[in-house]
Amino acid sequence: MQSFQLLLKFDIKANKEDISADFLNAHSSSWQNDEKPTDLELKNSIKNEIDSWLEELEIDFEMKELSADITKAEAFSVLVEGMKILGWDKKS
Numbered sequence: 001m002q003s004f005q006l007l008l009k010f011d012i013k014a015n016k017e018d019i020s021a022d023f024l025n026a027h028s029s030s031w032q033n034d035e036k037p038t039d040l041e042l043k044n045s046i047k048n049e050i051d052s053w054l055e056e057l058e059i060d061f062e063m064k065e066l067s068a069d070i071t072k073a074e075a076f077s078v079l080v081e082g083m084k085i086l087g088w089d090k091k092s
């Protein structure tokens with residue numbers, strides 16, 4: 001099985017008042033207030049959705065949460081690692 005690394009950053013903007021009924025039905029039982037999730041509850045529900053989509057596609061993965069306060073040096077390091085994975089660090 002071929003393995004590769006794909007790094008994604010999600011910047012999700014969601015209006016809690018406009019959440020779809022399907023999403024509410026699927027996740028509201030895990031929220032303290034089933035009509036108004038906290039930011040943490042909403043974030044966990046979104047992560048659970050991503051998890052279930054990828055599992056349904058039979059894609060093994062590992063999800064890590066990085067600090068929102070990533071430094072420029074850390075961001076550059078991640079960029080360099082991504083370039084190495086893609087082979088962009090090799091001279092033609």
